[in-house]
Amino acid sequence: NAGVTQTPKFQVLKTGQSMTLQCAQDMNHNSMYWYRQDPGMGLRLIYYSASEGTTDKGEVPNGYNVSRLNKREFSLRLESAAPSQTSVYFCAGGENTEAFFGQGTRLTVV
Amino acid sequence: QKEVEQDPGPLSVPEGAIVSLNCTYSNSAFQYFMWYRQYSRKGPELLMYTYSSGNKEDGRFTAQVDKSSKYISLFIRDSQPSDSATYLCAILNAGGTSYGKLTFGQGTILTVHP
Numbered sequence: 001n002a003g004v005t006q007t008p009k010f011q012v013l014k015t016g017q018s019m020t021l022q023c024a025q026d027m028n029h030n031s032m033y034w035y036r037q038d039p040g041m042g043l044r045l046i047y048y049s050a051s052e053g054t055t056d057k058g059e060v061p062n063g064y065n066v067s068r069l070n071k072r073e074f075s076l077r078l079e080s081a082a083p084s085q086t087s088v089y090f091c092a093g094g095e096n097t098e099a100f101f102g103q104g105t106r107l108t109v110v
Numbered sequence: 111q112k113e114v115e116q117d118p119g120p121l122s123v124p125e126g127a128i129v130s131l132n133c134t135y136s137n138s139a140f141q142y143f144m145w146y147r148q149y150s151r152k153g154p155e156l157l158m159y160t161y162s163s164g165n166k167e168d169g170r171f172t173a174q175v176d177k178s179s180k181y182i183s184l185f186i187r188d189s190q191p192s193d194s195a196t197y198l199c200a201i202l203n204a205g206g207t208s209y210g211k212l213t214f215g216q217g218t219i220l221t222v223h224p
Binding site for chain 1: 112113153154159202204213214215216
């Protein structure tokens with residue numbers, strides 16, 4: 001039982017490159033989330049999916065797209081990476097009272 | 111205006127002190143109120159949750175919610191060096207058009223020194 005698994009753990013991109021961050025959960029949770037965490041900014045919600053087949057914007061969706069592929073998987077795509085997207089990205093899965101987080105992806109855009 | 115506001119600190123206290131962490135929120139539709147703890151280079155983990163005004167106690171931790179003033183607090187009694195971490199308040203929207211939206215505050219960095 002791995003919980004929430006994110007891949008990759010580390011990534012360096014050049015400005016303008018694209019990439020997809022993968023997230024999978026094995027806890028059968030309906031809701032999944034993508035956050036970014038920057039120093040002094042807490043966790044800022046990028047996108048969330050309250051159930052399979054739905055996605056909604058959070059606080060900071062610009063420059064990102066998401067896909068809720070099925071109940072287990074929720075991917076985050078950067079179409080054209082910018083230095084401002086350098087951050088630690090966390091995926092989470094949850095139900096009502098608790099969200100479980102992955103280990104994070106440290107992304108650097110140069 | 112951010113939906114959840116939290117004083118980022120940092121907060122430094124001696125071992126044994128009582129710690130008070132606070133957040134305010136703006137949306138009355140919020141239903142679940144949570145506190146997460148995050149150690150360095152790790153993902154956040156749930157510490158406590160509540161859904162009603164009043165106090166909820168778990169060992170040395172007490173979560174307090176005042177819905178009338180949209181204010182939530184976490185109190186840590188007899189703080190220990192192992193409590194040193196970032197504490198994040200979070201609010202889950204359990205109804206309406208933003209159902210399932212989980213919003214976090216900025217987090218407060220706490221250091222408890224021996």
